[in-house]
Amino acid sequence: xxxxxxxxxxxxxxxxxxxxxxxxxxxxxxxxxxxxxxxxxxxxxxxxxxxxxxxxxxxxxxxxxxxxxxxxxxxxxxxxxxxxxxxxxxxxxxxxxxxxxxxxxxxxxxxxxxxxxxxxxxxxxxxxxxxxxxxxxxxxxxxxxxxxxxxxxxxxxxxxxxxxxxxxxxxxxxxxxxxxxxxxxxxxxxxxxxxxx
Amino acid sequence: xxxxxxxxxxxxxxxxxxxxxxxxxxxxxxxxxxxxxxxxxxxxxxxxxxxxxxxxxxxxxxxxxxxxxxxxxxxxxxxxxxxxxxxxxxxxxxxxxxxxxxxxxxxxxxxxxxxxxxxxxxxxxxxxxxxxxxxxxxxxxxxxxxxxxxxxxxxxxxxxxxxxxxxxxxxxxxxxxxxxxxxxxxxxxxxxxxxxx
Numbered sequence: 001x002x003x004x005x006x007x008x009x010x011x012x013x014x015x016x017x018x019x020x021x022x023x024x025x026x027x028x029x030x031x032x033x034x035x036x037x038x039x040x041x042x043x044x045x046x047x048x049x050x051x052x053x054x055x056x057x058x059x060x061x062x063x064x065x066x067x068x069x070x071x072x073x074x075x076x077x078x079x080x081x082x083x084x085x086x087x088x089x090x091x092x093x094x095x096x097x098x099x100x101x102x103x104x105x106x107x108x109x110x111x112x113x114x115x116x117x118x119x120x121x122x123x124x125x126x127x128x129x130x131x132x133x134x135x136x137x138x139x140x141x142x143x144x145x146x147x148x149x150x151x152x153x154x155x156x157x158x159x160x161x162x163x164x165x166x167x168x169x170x171x172x173x174x175x176x177x178x179x180x181x182x183x184x185x186x187x188x189x190x191x192x193x194x195x196x197x
Numbered sequence: 198x199x200x201x202x203x204x205x206x207x208x209x210x211x212x213x214x215x216x217x218x219x220x221x222x223x224x225x226x227x228x229x230x231x232x233x234x235x236x237x238x239x240x241x242x243x244x245x246x247x248x249x250x251x252x253x254x255x256x257x258x259x260x261x262x263x264x265x266x267x268x269x270x271x272x273x274x275x276x277x278x279x280x281x282x283x284x285x286x287x288x289x290x291x292x293x294x295x296x297x298x299x300x301x302x303x304x305x306x307x308x309x310x311x312x313x314x315x316x317x318x319x320x321x322x323x324x325x326x327x328x329x330x331x332x333x334x335x336x337x338x339x340x341x342x343x344x345x346x347x348x349x350x351x352x353x354x355x356x357x358x359x360x361x362x363x364x365x366x367x368x369x370x371x372x373x374x375x376x377x378x379x380x381x382x383x384x385x386x387x388x389x390x391x392x393x394x
Binding site: 030097104105108128137139141142143144145159160161163164165166167168169172 | 211301302305312325334335336337338339340342356358361363364365366369377
């Protein structure tokens with residue numbers, strides 16, 4: 001497994017203040033998606049089908065393959081706000097893992113982790129993702145339905161509807177400043193996409 | 198399953214300030230254990246073998262039986278600090294579940310849940326406990342080795358070495374103001390108590 005993070009992440013936002021979510025602004029062509037890389041002020045927009053190649057080529061975000069992968073987030077001590085981002089290719093789709101260090105409460109950074117499907121909300125409902133931390137005889141698992149990148153990662157994190165870690169827990173699960181996050185994607189059982197359309 | 202909480206919990210401590218941990222003070226007879234009910238200023242002390250009957254009789258803490266139980270913590274909206282406490286009888290031992298609502302950061306209450314063995318630290322090392330929340334297509338699991346009640350529940354919680362929930366996550370997992378916590382105890386694999394003595 002290969003660690004990846006947005007190297008210039010801290011430079012793009014002021015301390016504790018994230019840019020407004022562009023998804024909530026009017027988009028003239030509903031087929032066009034703004035760039036989904038959370039911490040870059042990137043003017044790009046394009047169709048869902050080319051989001052992956054944009055993220056790879058412009059933002060150099062790696063793709064990991066396989067049903068179960070381990071993402072190693074390094075340099076957890078970096079000041080908030082910082083994002084760690086990886087794409088996960090699995091079951092014929094691409095998912096975006098966002099791990100964010102953010103100070104919701106001033107002076108108390110927390111870590112937030114969630115997965116987004118690079119696809120529509122209806123497609124996202126067909127999957128379940130699992131994030132797992134496992135170290136020092138402790139194990140923490142979070143399972144949920146991924147959101148679509150057409151929704152806003154900022155609002156998922158500000159709602160706290162994701163895996164949330166205090167600094168102390170993050171340290172317990174870290175090894176030498178790095179956090180290994182086990183990621184698994186499964187299809188939701190007895191759930192047909194057609195039912196919802 | 199029967200819900201239980203320390204009914205008078207809020208009255209015993211000032212807002213946000215928990216009493217100092219008596220376990221850290223000098224105890225003349227090392228065989229004597231102070232009362233382990235976290236939020237009562239109880240002068241009782243006694244041997245480990247009679248802690249369970251003290252908790253039942255004096256503090257009216259219920260015991261649930263079985264390898265896997267569900268504890269329903271009601272009235273999650275009560276102001277911090279509040280404790281919800283239940284005993285769990287399993288595998289020939291009694292465990293104490295402590296769910297605490299506390300404001301580590303002023304104005305931002307969080308929930309902390311941990312299990313303590315009513316026994317020695319060496320005995321505690323033989324077990325693994327699992328706390329599980331499951332609702333709204335989300336699942337959160339925490340697994341760890343229980344601490345002994347001879348250690349201090351306050352320090353476990355202030356260290357953050359337990360299941361930690363922000364208010365937003367607690368609400369996502371709550372139903373009508375109540376939080377159902379699945380609890381399971383297992384013996385740790387290939388681990389002999391004799392090895393450590």
